[in-house]
Amino acid sequence: MSLCRQSFLLLRRSVVQNVCFRVTETRNIKRWVSPTLKELKRRRDKIGPEPEKPRSSFLEWNYEAEIYAFGKRLGEEFDKKLLKQALIQREYANMQEFKAKEQVIVPLINFQEFPVSKETLSNTFKAVVAVLKRSKDLNRAQIFVKDFVLSQMNGKDVYELWDPQNPYEYLTTLLNEKGITEIEPRLCNQSAVNTILANFQVGLYSNRKLLGIGWGENIKIAKETAALDAIQRIYKDYVPK
Amino acid sequence: MSVLKRVQQWATFARIWHVYDAAWQNPFQSAELLKKYLMGMYKPIYHPSNDCGDHVIVINSAEIALPGDEWKKRVYFHHTGYPGGATWTLAWDLHSKDPTMVPAVYNSMDGNLKRRYTMERLHIFPDSNVPKDLMANVSNQIRQIRPMPKRLDHYPEQQVKEFPKVIDYPKDYVVR
Numbered sequence: 001m002s003l004c005r006q007s008f009l010l011l012r013r014s015v016v017q018n019v020c021f022r023v024t025e026t027r028n029i030k031r032w033v034s035p036t037l038k039e040l041k042r043r044r045d046k047i048g049p050e051p052e053k054p055r056s057s058f059l060e061w062n063y064e065a066e067i068y069a070f071g072k073r074l075g076e077e078f079d080k081k082l083l084k085q086a087l088i089q090r091e092y093a094n095m096q097e098f099k100a101k102e103q104v105i106v107p108l109i110n111f112q113e114f115p116v117s118k119e120t121l122s123n124t125f126k127a128v129v130a131v132l133k134r135s136k137d138l139n140r141a142q143i144f145v146k147d148f149v150l151s152q153m154n155g156k157d158v159y160e161l162w163d164p165q166n167p168y169e170y171l172t173t174l175l176n177e178k179g180i181t182e183i184e185p186r187l188c189n190q191s192a193v194n195t196i197l198a199n200f201q202v203g204l205y206s207n208r209k210l211l212g213i214g215w216g217e218n219i220k221i222a223k224e225t226a227a228l229d230a231i232q233r234i235y236k237d238y239v240p241k
Numbered sequence: 242m243s244v245l246k247r248v249q250q251w252a253t254f255a256r257i258w259h260v261y262d263a264a265w266q267n268p269f270q271s272a273e274l275l276k277k278y279l280m281g282m283y284k285p286i287y288h289p290s291n292d293c294g295d296h297v298i299v300i301n302s303a304e305i306a307l308p309g310d311e312w313k314k315r316v317y318f319h320h321t322g323y324p325g326g327a328t329w330t331l332a333w334d335l336h337s338k339d340p341t342m343v344p345a346v347y348n349s350m351d352g353n354l355k356r357r358y359t360m361e362r363l364h365i366f367p368d369s370n371v372p373k374d375l376m377a378n379v380s381n382q383i384r385q386i387r388p389m390p391k392r393l394d395h396y397p398e399q400q401v402k403e404f405p406k407v408i409d410y411p412k413d414y415v416v417r
Contacts, residue, residue, distance in 0.1 A: 159243035191257045191380040192296070199255035214245075215252035225248045232245075 054114045076144065079135035086127035089120060159228060167227040171204075171212075174234065180206050185223050188213065202226045253286060256362075257295045258378040262369075264301035265389045267308055272349040274386060275299070279359050280350070289355075296362045297383070298375060303340035303367040307332060317344060340367040 055061065067087075071078040133141040153161075164170050172183060189201035202222035204211040212230025216222030242250075259278050263271060277283050281293035307315065315332040335342060346363060350356050364375065393401065410416070 157243045157246060159245055163244070189380065191255055192378045194374045194377050195256070197254075197256050199252055201252070215248040215255075217251060221248070225244055228245055 052115060074144075074148075076132055076140070077135065078131055082131045082134055083128070086131045087124060089124075158232065164228070164231075167224050167231065171227040171230050174231065175206070175211075178234075182206055183211065185226065187219065204230050254293060257381055258298065258375075259295060259381045259383050260298045260300065260371075260376075260379045261383040262301055262385055262389075263299050264304040265306050266386055268305045268343055268345040269308075269349075270386050271305075272343075272345040274383065275346055275363070276349050278383065279346070279362055280355075294359055294362055296364065296378070298371060298379060299343075299363065299365045300369045300371060301367070302343060302365045303336075305336075305343070312336075341365040 056063070067080060067083060071080075071083065129141050129145060132144055175181070175183060184205045186203050186205055187200065188203045189199075191199050198217055199215060200217070200219050200222040201213065201215050202219060202225075203213045204223075204226045212226045212228070212233055214222050214225030214227070214229050216225055257278075261271070261275060275297050278295045278297050281287050281291070281295060284293055286293055312333040313331065316329045317332065317335050318327070318329055320327045330338075343365060347356065347360055350359060364371075
């Protein structure tokens, strides 16, 4: 920076003195490079990370082309008008209406949910499936769900998707429906009880039959995991009608 | 990770506590046995760099039995690091000084960085008086290599007298 200022002063002086000034390149170590980059980095860090921007805010955004490509990417023929309708959120539609009525409210205009919440995404997916049903037929929509949802859920642990809060109580209600009322939790094994790595094994029995078995760092957790295991065992051979 | 997967992991890496009665046992053969438990070599998840070893409580270490004339002939070497600091201690001498000092287990393992941490999981007691909080952890007993026979003087006197005999000594026979 200081070098720039000096050269600028020199230039001005030469203009004042009306001397022909020739800029010659000097082959030195560029001492300004490192401080300049450091300063730029410092300013970048001070501002903080750039906010995430929706793709639609970019200059070359073409909504019609995107809608067309969306259908092609999924390999389905959509009714364009219906698809557009499905992709509009209720809040957004209300806001448009509101905007048409009251044009004064400026800060509301740019409001849009971003990044998109999981709930919105799931609702939109359901809407897309509904559009497919209307544009084609029910069978096509069923195949679409099978291909895109069920194939991804294949082989996943049920409890990664579903986290029951009181599994033992849930199990008792489940078994009551089946006519099993007496459940006996038993401590099957334990090890290293007085250490931080304590481990307990609890089995749930009914009429001398094992319903489920579970482990845990204390008896309560072991009992609950045993209940989770029992729920899984009940539906092990479940076939949908 | 779901709850079931988490507790499965917890149970897989659970540390089991074993108890082993060293009375009348060969320490060198016992070391090979205990080493498997201390290093977790009996587990399907075993790997040299996997921290899956168990704890072993050894009781009655004062009553170990060395084979042959090992008590007299086996020598343990120690050097203090100073000139003339070398000492050679006979096994019987070392055992009388500290009955819990059993180098057999330490010597049975390879000399690597894990050996000292593995040795920390070995708890040796000269008799059967183990603190209650340690004994509560135990969930398995390791079978002795050699079953300990019952000594004649431990049987009740009545039973010894009534035991059927093949012959009787003559009344004037002098038992030397």
